[in-house]
Amino acid sequence: MKNIDVCLTPDLLHLHKDTLENSIVVVADVFRATSCMVTAFAHGVDCIVPVATIEECRQWQERGYYGAAERNAKMVEGFELNNSPFSYMDERLRGAKIAMTTTNGTLAITRSRNAVKVMVGSFLNLEAIARYLRSQSYDVLVLCAGWKGRPNLEDTLFAGALIERLKEEYSMMEDSAIMAWRMYNQGKNNLPHFLANSSHIRRLQRLGIHKDITYCLQHDLFDVVPVLRGNALVCIEA
């Protein structure tokens, strides 16, 4: 039986270095980086290059890429794209190439490069990811992007949601996976309510983006499977 494990924050990724090379990593930064990426692919974006710094993002922009930069949950000036998923529902982005840097999500992606495959997950493409993973023979590690090294509730809930979808085919051997799965089952009937007191929700609510939160918690909106190929995320057929 395949195994599914959860790394609650990139600051604990060192604990998985022996298994990373034999696992598919699913990176989740539900609020909002990976939800933005999934939305972008669902609207026809060609590729997304996750980069670590704002400077790198500018360099890609100079080569004709659309730029998207976020720090501390706010958009950085001088880039075309917002860090709200709604800004990716744009016909002009069909076929576009994007460079993106965010506080947590893009870093989690670039730090997982040694894995068999790096995929991007969100509630929006939960079943698409689950279906793809079922077709593969590898173990799975869900990497929660967290917030500046700290575990967070929303990405942990995503990990639990993915486990719930895969629990017939995968075993969960480690407590982080058990915790994520239990947490999701406790909150799944009303995720917005369950998340109401979380630190990031409070952070985002101060920014007045309640609409983004509600949107990002919807399950299975899009049938897209973004994977890292070289330095770019591309969408593959599930």
Place this chain on the structure above:
Amino acid sequence: MKNIDVCLTPDLLHLHKDTLENSIVVVADVFRATSCMVTAFAHGVDCIVPVATIEECRQWQERGYYGAAERNAKMVEGFELNNSPFSYMDERLRGAKIAMTTTNGTLAITRSRNAVKVMVGSFLNLEAIARYLRSQSYDVLVLCAGWKGRPNLEDTLFAGALIERLKEEYSMMEDSAIMAWRMYNQGKNNLPHFLANSSHIRRLQRLGIHKDITYCLQHDLFDVVPVLRGNALVCIEA
């Protein structure tokens, strides 16, 4: 209002270094280091020196201390004391001095030295710890010892149990604390059942120590408050 936070494993302690100096740290290694310590104090032990290595433990032993050493959940040869709490229920230990090294718990204690105070928590002395903390003006950080750097279920549940006791006087600002508290409330009516699939329970059950697990999950058996003074844990009046 005072704040209570949770660090799910010593491998995330770097995230708390700015607040550690203004916080009381409660270290929990429920299975079984801190439960052993609390049991020892409840049975009249004078002090317990937590040490990092087996070699150090031997050196203290040569100075007349009782030695207790555990690695990978098993007792190390050549020391008087077992790593089962039942081995501390011994009249001969009244007034004794003990040196102890364990896989996770003692390391978590020694790494917290910069805190205002380092205390030892377990379900066995939950209310004693809660009562002491209420009398103090400092914020609290619960440090879960985890397993070799990984978060575990039982120590997270302890953190949640302590938050449940303190929730009127303390706010929980961070998601780790919210997760621990939610997890405890989900499992509190039947902790042995809730923990049945956890990785450490499976590890311990292979060792045939079901009795220890049941014992360590009992709440409020002892009114003892162990704190670190210099290099030794001593029991203070709550």
